[in-house]
Amino acid sequence: MKITVNVWRQKGAQASGRLVKYQVDHVSPDMSFLEMLDILNQQLIAKNEEPVAFDHDCREGICGSCGVMINGLAHGGRLATTTCQLHMRSFKDGDVITVEPWRAKAFPVLKDLIVDRGAFDRIIQSGGYISAATGSAPEANSTPIPKENADLAFDAAQCIGCGACVAACPNASAMLFTAAKVSHLGLLPQGQPERKSRVFNMVATMDAAGFGGCTNIGECSAACPKEIGLHFIGRLNRDLLSATLSGGTTAD
Amino acid sequence: MTIETKPQVDTRKPVEYTDARLNANVPAGPIEQKWSKHKFEMKLVNPANRRKHTIIVVGTGLAGGAAAATLGEQGYNVKAFCYQDSARRAHSIAAQGGINAAKNYRNDGDSVQRLFYDTIKGGDFRAREANVHRLAELSVNIIDQCVSQGVPFAREYAGYLDNRSFGGAQVSRTFYARGQTGQQLLLGAYSALSRQVAAGTVELNERTEMLDIIIIDGRARGIVTRDMVTGEIESHLGDAVILATGGYSNVYYLSTNAMGCNITAAWRAHKRGAFFANPCYTQIHPTCIPVSGDHQSKLTLMSESLRNDGRVWVPKKAADTRTPDTIPEDERDYFLERRYPSYGNLAPRDIASRAAKIVCDEGLGVGPGGLGVYLDFSAAMKRLGENTVRARYGNLFDMYERITGENPYKIPMRIYPAVHYTMGGLWVDYNLMSTIPGMFVGGEANFSDHGANRLGASALMQGLADGYFVLPSTIGNYIATGGYSTIDPSHPAVTEAVGAVKERIQQFLSINGTRSVDSFHRELGNIMWEYCGMSRTEEGLKKALTLLPALREQFWSDVRVLGSGTELNQELEKAGRVADFIELGELMVRDALERAESCGGHFREESQTEEGEALRNDDEYCYVAAWEHFGTPSQAVLHREQLQFESIKLATRSYK
Numbered sequence: 001m002k003i004t005v006n007v008w009r010q011k012g013a014q015a016s017g018r019l020v021k022y023q024v025d026h027v028s029p030d031m032s033f034l035e036m037l038d039i040l041n042q043q044l045i046a047k048n049e050e051p052v053a054f055d056h057d058c059r060e061g062i063c064g065s066c067g068v069m070i071n072g073l074a075h076g077g078r079l080a081t082t083t084c085q086l087h088m089r090s091f092k093d094g095d096v097i098t099v100e101p102w103r104a105k106a107f108p109v110l111k112d113l114i115v116d117r118g119a120f121d122r123i124i125q126s127g128g129y130i131s132a133a134t135g136s137a138p139e140a141n142s143t144p145i146p147k148e149n150a151d152l153a154f155d156a157a158q159c160i161g162c163g164a165c166v167a168a169c170p171n172a173s174a175m176l177f178t179a180a181k182v183s184h185l186g187l188l189p190q191g192q193p194e195r196k197s198r199v200f201n202m203v204a205t206m207d208a209a210g211f212g213g214c215t216n217i218g219e220c221s222a223a224c225p226k227e228i229g230l231h232f233i234g235r236l237n238r239d240l241l242s243a244t245l246s247g248g249t250t251a252d
Numbered sequence: 253m254t255i256e257t258k259p260q261v262d263t264r265k266p267v268e269y270t271d272a273r274l275n276a277n278v279p280a281g282p283i284e285q286k287w288s289k290h291k292f293e294m295k296l297v298n299p300a301n302r303r304k305h306t307i308i309v310v311g312t313g314l315a316g317g318a319a320a321a322t323l324g325e326q327g328y329n330v331k332a333f334c335y336q337d338s339a340r341r342a343h344s345i346a347a348q349g350g351i352n353a354a355k356n357y358r359n360d361g362d363s364v365q366r367l368f369y370d371t372i373k374g375g376d377f378r379a380r381e382a383n384v385h386r387l388a389e390l391s392v393n394i395i396d397q398c399v400s401q402g403v404p405f406a407r408e409y410a411g412y413l414d415n416r417s418f419g420g421a422q423v424s425r426t427f428y429a430r431g432q433t434g435q436q437l438l439l440g441a442y443s444a445l446s447r448q449v450a451a452g453t454v455e456l457n458e459r460t461e462m463l464d465i466i467i468i469d470g471r472a473r474g475i476v477t478r479d480m481v482t483g484e485i486e487s488h489l490g491d492a493v494i495l496a497t498g499g500y501s502n503v504y505y506l507s508t509n510a511m512g513c514n515i516t517a518a519w520r521a522h523k524r525g526a527f528f529a530n531p532c533y534t535q536i537h538p539t540c541i542p543v544s545g546d547h548q549s550k551l552t553l554m555s556e557s558l559r560n561d562g563r564v565w566v567p568k569k570a571a572d573t574r575t576p577d578t579i580p581e582d583e584r585d586y587f588l589e590r591r592y593p594s595y596g597n598l599a600p601r602d603i604a605s606r607a608a609k610i611v612c613d614e615g616l617g618v619g620p621g622g623l624g625v626y627l628d629f630s631a632a633m634k635r636l637g638e639n640t641v642r643a644r645y646g647n648l649f650d651m652y653e654r655i656t657g658e659n660p661y662k663i664p665m666r667i668y669p670a671v672h673y674t675m676g677g678l679w680v681d682y683n684l685m686s687t688i689p690g691m692f693v694g695g696e697a698n699f700s701d702h703g704a705n706r707l708g709a710s711a712l713m714q715g716l717a718d719g720y721f722v723l724p725s726t727i728g729n730y731i732a733t734g735g736y737s738t739i740d741p742s743h744p745a746v747t748e749a750v751g752a753v754k755e756r757i758q759q760f761l762s763i764n765g766t767r768s769v770d771s772f773h774r775e776l777g778n779i780m781w782e783y784c785g786m787s788r789t790e791e792g793l794k795k796a797l798t799l800l801p802a803l804r805e806q807f808w809s810d811v812r813v814l815g816s817g818t819e820l821n822q823e824l825e826k827a828g829r830v831a832d833f834i835e836l837g838e839l840m841v842r843d844a845l846e847r848a849e850s851c852g853g854h855f856r857e858e859s860q861t862e863e864g865e866a867l868r869n870d871d872e873y874c875y876v877a878a879w880e881h882f883g884t885p886s887q888a889v890l891h892r893e894q895l896q897f898e899s900i901k902l903a904t905r906s907y908k
């Protein structure tokens with residue numbers, strides 16, 4: 001099939017960008033969306049034009065590198081699917097597709113479709129861990145964890161840090177991302193000692209990074225390729241409230 | 253299978269190291285005591301002095317991430333690097349199936365000794381015993397460490413950790429987190445690393461690619477990097493360098509590795525003096541989604557754990573066009589169960605892959621081009637119910653459906669082998685130090701623990717053993733025995749290395765040829781798959797040795813790299829990686845030609861039993877091939893580290 005793409009081209013972080021129209025011929029329905037962009041890039045190189053820069057690595061929906069707005073929808077809007085997992089069989093011959101980078105103040109564009117998501121790492125660095133020094137761990141089975149808790153913690157832990165939740169949110173809030181990590185660790189016995197300081201510090205870092213506030217719209221969870229549930233935001237809010245009441249200290 | 257209980261001493265002629273640099277430095281004493289004794293004997297660095305020492309860690313996967321976090325915790329000044337935009341995205345994230353550990357929670361007869369034995373045998377007796385034993389010992393600590401970090405492993409209803417079985421083992425020792433074990437383990441290491449970044453002991457440099465190593469007075473003292481956003485070339489100096497840069501399966505273009513996985517860091521080190529060991533040992537994974545067309549950019553693995561409940565078969569009749577559900581039982585060939593009755597569908601990877609290739613070569617394959625076999629869950633669904641199957645493999649089934657558009661709950665999956673893992677890598681001694689003093693290598697990037705074939709769920713184990721436990725101890729010992737002076741950033745060796753990197757980049761940009769980097773990469777991949785893939789012949793390998801130098805020459809005269817070096821330029825990044833892959837390919841072929849025996853993942857058609865199984869030749873090839881670089885790969889010189897089997901008797905590997 002033939003596809004027309006309007007792609008955001010921006011030379012660098014300081015440059016201004018614009019949408020440029022290209023036609024891609026010989027698109028097969030079995031191709032992934034990124035393979036379609038590969039073909040576009042090969043066409044551009046053949047014409048001595050610079051290829052489109054986009055982030056990608058695993059191409060199987062787990063590293064969280066890829067992620068673009070496709071016709072205004074994060075990762076293309078298909079349920080539980082990253083951009084690299086989206087296949088061209090979701091489109092038809094003659095379609096016109098607009099491809100843009102994530103748009104959020106906290107995610108500045110570096111080039112074309114690539115943004116800087118370093119703010120996510122800073123949120124994790126401010127508390128998204130359990131302080132367990134290597135070599136000091138007790139025997140793993142000495143603390144049984146009820147299966148339901150372990151499973152729920154796993155559900156939250158699946159976040160791939162792609163940023164679609166931020167891109168989909170009208171406020172560009174990072175609440176779902178932060179809540180996923182707060183919930184994952186807060187659901188496990190090992191995560192209890194730092195539970196309050198964790199949520200307190202992570203939310204403070206999130207706010208300082210320029211992400212917007214959460215007004216419970218729910219676009220984040222709908223766009224999330226790992227289907228991280230909104231209920232985790234409720235957990236974060238409960239933890240935050242109790243942390244704030246105790247002054248953000250760990251002393252329960 | 254019987255375990256050899258009585259240690260039998262290897263009676264062949266004593267070892268002769270052809271090169272003093274290939275001394276493995278294995279501690280003396282009984283194998284069970286080597287590591288604890290060595291740990292006790294190693295020198296320690298006073299905690300107060302540690303922050304004066306800078307350790308450079310290239311790679312933030314399981315091996316590098318765990319090493320950087322632990323060295324940071326110990327108080328060293330750590331500089332960590334990765335090419336992705338975040339340390340959390342290293343390709344370890346993609347591991348699905350699980351991680352082995354000899355916990356024996358199932359009381360099914362597992363032990364450190366059995367894991368050790370399985371790994372040596374799985375590696376077809378081409379790994380160093382002492383390293384493997386240490387790996388088996390450390391496996392139990394890894395699980396404890398990960399659980400304490402909050403890794404949400406699968407649990408039973410009673411709240412205890414659950415296990416599953418993996419290929420090449422008859423016990424249940426694989427720990428897992430649904431189909432995302434690597435993700436959860438890596439996020440554990442990443443969180444430990446993040447804690448150290450906050451503590452100020454680790455400086456993280458993302459989107460930064462290592463392009464050369466700096467050697468001063470014979471020791472590794474730093475690296476040269478390119479900032480992948482600004483294009484700036486920088487040097488970073490320190491007391492020791494760890495490379496944990498992953499595997500090189502992408503030399504085949506199509507593999508299960510991420511698009512950015514590369515050999516560059518290791519290859520640059522090889523060109524500066526690090527020996528490269530067993531480059532031809534590659535692993536072809538039996539359960540991948542078959543290729544769908546020329547546009548294919550990578551292959552997707554379906555976890556081997558699927559073979560716990562899925563049955564592999566092809567129609568008995570060639571070119572059978574019936575749908576799988578209409579083919580009656582007696583017209584199906586469950587070829588793994590038939591050929592390997594005791595291991596059945598859980599035969600090790602190299603064996604299962606080759607068996608699939610054989611039936612496809614006979615014209616019995618299914619799907620486009622006949623390059624596929626069925627992996628069928630209908631029996632498991634009858635036995636366990638669809639819900640249980642969904643709970644065990646749901647995300648893998650979804651992944652399959654997304655890619656192929658077919659529903660595996662209704663129609664059997666189609667699978668075909670794909671390149672997945674590289675057992676070869678930089679040569680290291682027992683301390684994981686390469687032949688360049690001060691340069692250590694961990695994880696998939698070294699050659700150390702898997703011999704000629706890696707068992708499933710053992711790479712995650714090795715990466716974390718190296719990163720959390722081995723490297724932090726052995727590096728301490730290296731630093732403590734050193735007393736190294738600070739290096740002046742204007743040292744001639746630094747200027748030379750920085751200059752060489754800049755010049756190479758300029759070269760890529762100035763060729764201005766007609767072909768894209770990808771077109772060269774694809775061509776390289778085709779040559780490697782055809783002549784140095786699942787089975788290899790002298791004739792084919794010799795042919796590849798004429799094709800590869802020609803490809804290299806063409807690349808350097810006709811590649812087209814647009815844009816400049818002072819900006820984010822993905823074509824430039826790829827050009828550097830493909831240039832190195834082409835050279836590596838040639839060394840792999842030479843190694844495969846040199847090793848005229850079959851072992852593990854390396855199958856030489858000339859060396860097989862009457863039944864078509866791999867035929868090892870222990871008299872001539874019971875060694876590690878370690879290559880030293882001179883000029884071009886065709887001039888590389890082979891050194892041998894003789895392997896000794898003292899605890900486990902050399903035996904024919906059988907899974908019948």
Ligand SMILES: Cc1cc2nc3c(=O)[nH]c(=O)nc-3n(C[C@H](O)[C@H](O)[C@H](O)COP(=O)(O)OP(=O)(O)OC[C@H]3O[C@@H](n4cnc5c(N)ncnc54)[C@H](O)[C@@H]3O)c2cc1C
Nearest residue numbers: 311312313314315335344349350462498695696709711712
């Ligand atoms: C799809 C898949 C599934 C797998 N499943 C399993 C499994 O179930 N069980 C199991 O045990 N094993 C599995 N494996 C194997 C296992 O995942 C890997 O061998 C292991 O994770 C490698 O870890 P590593 O730390 O050595 O390297 P990686 O995780 O690949 O990390 C490499 C790091 O090096 C960095 N790097 C590379 N080159 C450079 C450079 N030039 N400059 C700067 N940084 C650089 C990268 O940015 C990255 O941070 C699987 C592998 C694949 C591909």
Ligand code: SF4
Nearest residue numbers: 159160162163165224
């Ligand atoms: S919460 Fe979902 S959308 Fe947001 S970063 Fe994580 S995986 Fe991506």
Ligand code: FES
Nearest residue numbers: 057059064066084
């Ligand atoms: S490329 Fe890894 S999630 Fe898409």
